[in-house]
Amino acid sequence: MSSTANVPEKGTPLSTPANLLTDVPLPAAAIFEAPLAHNLAWMQRFADDHGAKLAPHGKTTMAPKLFKRQIEAGAWGITLATAVQTVAAHAHGVDRVLMVNQLVGRPNMALIADAIAAGLEYYCVIDGIENVRDLGAFFAARGLTLHVLIELGIDGGRCGCRTASQVDALVAAIAEQPALALVGIEGYEGMIGGGDEVAAVRAYGERLVDTVRTLQASGLLKRQAPIVTASGSKWFDLIAEAFDLAELREHYTPVLRPGCYVVHDHKLYAGAMDQIKARDPNLEGALQPALEVFAHVQSLPEPGLAIIALGKRDIGHEPDLPLPLRLYPASATSGAASSAPVAAVDVSAWRTTHIMDQHVFLQIPENAEIAVGDVIAFGTSHPCLTFDKWRRMLLVDDTLDVRDVLETHF
């Protein structure tokens, strides 16, 4: 058997220029340029308006071209989850990474040490004494300084110190390691659930602020403007508010790090956006959904049932199954590329009832106008687990012409 590099990647055009409906073997994932550009600007302005830096969570997309857009829009850095993600981003030109996880394992430490030695400005989080000792020894042996943030967690939550005494012990342990520089406090409010979540998130934001101020007052932080950071994509407004009320902007580096905002979504975060607008009716504009997956109607085996050539390998299905948005009749998909928007039918009343590895089951009206070969655009609820299904995604304009191909590095 021979090997060849000339294999078409899933979801990429057969030729250029290309239109999504006529020149791409579906399924394919599309990001619409207009809402993408809007979201990039909107979130940067939101952070600016609250006196915070923006370090978008890059694990959402792992797409270097989107990292570049985020940084060009004003982002302070990129947040990432793992050492390999960090090195991939650095190799594509990202020079400041906030890794909001513990750095564990010698091969992972080696990757990060090499990147720091090559100029990467890097921060990771820490919540345990053993990890302090391991990192201290490893980076001392490499003759490098590792910048760390103490992670604050919540009872029953994920990582992070639960109590102030745990923080004190960790501060003392870090102080004993010359290779480690404690530069701030990190948290993730996304684990908060049950009861009055909004009040709990506000209180958590205050705890982050109080902790970083206490450490700063004690002279224990090794950075002129210590970092305090939190926020996923659901409650970023509450964290921004907590940082802003505390007037951190003068003497600290408050960092927000939502990730999903860049393409937003059609349900989970759409609902979160509604709540953010409800909390601040004066907030201008809103995030817009930018990511859709296009797939063919593959079979119409029974009245009321359409099987779509799309599956768990192509689109996220948590917390909600894929959401049908629009149908493009097959007749629109067989012609030449057009410069006018293609007429589509709203099918958002249809329902996905089941998904398998390579198939989606769609409940449709028995008299629905639909044919095998028609194309349906699907939205998602939560974008992260759609991005990682694609090595290449298509940046498209409103006419579905392909403007660029975005590589991902999962």
Place this chain on the structure above:
Amino acid sequence: MSSTANVPEKGTPLSTPANLLTDVPLPAAAIFEAPLAHNLAWMQRFADDHGAKLAPHGKTTMAPKLFKRQIEAGAWGITLATAVQTVAAHAHGVDRVLMVNQLVGRPNMALIADAIAAGLEYYCVIDGIENVRDLGAFFAARGLTLHVLIELGIDGGRCGCRTASQVDALVAAIAEQPALALVGIEGYEGMIGGGDEVAAVRAYGERLVDTVRTLQASGLLKRQAPIVTASGSKWFDLIAEAFDLAELREHYTPVLRPGCYVVHDHKLYAGAMDQIKARDPNLEGALQPALEVFAHVQSLPEPGLAIIALGKRDIGHEPDLPLPLRLYPASATSGAASSAPVAAVDVSAWRTTHIMDQHVFLQIPENAEIAVGDVIAFGTSHPCLTFDKWRRMLLVDDTLDVRDVLETHF
């Protein structure tokens, strides 16, 4: 920002030779050579013993080196789900593909036409008149013959003709298309559920056999030994039995196409194997689990809770959450590569309680011997949705030395 090809892929060694515990940034996915080799031989012998051909479903792994091993073990061809998967396999030397889906959309048809023109022996399935007309027109225009199988489905199931009269209408429509050659019957028994499933699968197998015989008797099939094919990884024994009882081997090409068998699993298919053995106590040997994902203990934030640096981006979590198998103490992961098996602790009594994109929550005994930096090997329930999380997987031996790196093409 610069771009570079020299980015370490997730889960690959930093150097060679490499040991999984000492030289690979975790998490990483490992396939053990011994059970892999066993499974390849076991399933081929099973098919041989039942007078059937084996066309393993390649969508499970999408790993060309595993396709090669399957073909070298005696497989008749590779089963695939999409046009892009087909072209990827063909580009890596697979020359016979059974695509058990409808071929829909002109760009997908163009990919397949090019592959057929380049020598690929290709079959797809068909269950609708519109698709017959589309394919007939497309392949006639290309001057190519497309080999098709009629798909039989079940009420409330996925694709496929529900009734004999639908089959008859489809046969007539295909006969009107000179570019289409009807060469057999295809089905998928995996949609059967509820009630006496075993009896229903047996009846479905008989329906496939009866249908292909009826068509053959009518002189409507354009292949000397027409194809009849079904079987996923759960009831392949029942389908094999139905084909074997019907003595198809002389005048037909009965094809089994399980996919998951190649690495088996630790729960779902382990249970299915038990049932297969119960149905045939004389069956020799059994499939063995060969796929595991290795990850670090990242944080021990509360008694009884370990956070693992592993998530939905790295391992399947359906129908069951990842299964902890063995723990390798950190002390075993910091030395040089060893030629002896590393001592590991059985932790299969521990339980995964939650999984996020990049984290697994593990419930452990409060007095568990565990430290940040320890490595835990996880098994899965259903392998397919672990393979597609990796662009590179590691073939390892019993000492966890890395023997090869397997690329995937999802």
